[in-house]
Amino acid sequence: MGRVVIDVMPKPEILDPQGKAVVGALPRLGFDVFTSVRQGKRFELEVEGDVTPEVLAQARRAAETLLSNPVIEDVVSVREADTAEVQA
Amino acid sequence: MGRVVIDVMPKPEILDPQGKAVVGALPRLGFDVFTSVRQGKRFELEVEGDVTPEVLAQARRAAETLLSNPVIEDVVSVREADTAEVQA
Numbered sequence: 096m097g098r099v100v101i102d103v104m105p106k107p108e109i110l111d112p113q114g115k116a117v118v119g120a121l122p123r124l125g126f127d128v129f130t131s132v133r134q135g136k137r138f139e140l141e142v143e144g145d146v147t148p149e150v151l152a153q154a155r156r157a158a159e160t161l162l163s164n165p166v167i168e169d170v171v172s173v174r175e176a177d178t179a180e181v182q183a
Numbered sequence: 184m185g186r187v188v189i190d191v192m193p194k195p196e197i198l199d200p201q202g203k204a205v206v207g208a209l210p211r212l213g214f215d216v217f218t219s220v221r222q223g224k225r226f227e228l229e230v231e232g233d234v235t236p237e238v239l240a241q242a243r244r245a246a247e248t249l250l251s252n253p254v255i256e257d258v259v260s261v262r263e264a265d266t267a268e269v270q271a
Contacts, residue, residue, distance in 0.1 A: 099217075102225050117226070117249065126245045128238050129187075131229040137190050138205070141219040150216055157214045161205065 097146035098176040099154045103163040104135035138162055139176065146175040185234035186264040187242045191251040192223035226250055227264065234263040 105111045113134040121129050138158075142150050151173060158170045193199045201222040209217050226246075230238050239261060246258040 104225065104227065114226075120249055121245060124245070124249055126241050126249075128230050128241055129228045129245075130231055133227045135225045135227070137192065137223045137225040138202075139192065139221045139223070140217045142216050143218055153214050153216055157209060157212070157217075161208055161212055161214075 097142045097144060097150065099140045099142070099146055099150065099173065100176045101138040101140065101154060101158045101162060101173050102135065102171040103138070103158065103168050104133055104171050106167055106169050109167045135168070135171070136162070151175070185230045185232060185238065187228045187230070187234055187238065187261065188264045189226040189228065189242060189246045189250055189261050190223065190259040191226070191246065191256050192221055192259050194255055194257050197255045223256070223259070224250070239263070 105114075111133050114132040117134065118129060118132040121127075121132070140154055140157075155170070155173045158173055159165065163170050193202075199221050202220040205222065206217060206220040209215075209220070228242055228245075243258070243261045246261055247253065251258050
């Protein structure tokens, strides 16, 4: 069983109210080293077999059409999940 | 300027309605290889200097207290952003 990870982030020039809320809350909780926060989305898509180039191509098309809004978001990454980043 | 990436995903045993909606929509759009989808969150936190072990420790504490709900979500990864996954 293979897994594809897709990362989607708001475009840099787009205001990110969720990120702004986080960066405002961090210092109140004692976290003082962070100057900026952006919040995006992460998808994990499972396939029956291996993650082939065809699977990755289909995942990229899905990322660009269904999983992101190209007006305000960028598809940052479409890749096979490495074992370190998969939940137990 | 350094950047930390934090990934948060719904726990495997928690129902993920956003992921369910995506997995239902994919075949209608012609994407037929995916059997399961989970949707989580990805945060990019910027710091002034380098990403030191202290910065990563603070990011992990922030991830576990502010950026995720430990009842329903797992912090999957807290790491320095590699250049390939950072927006231009």
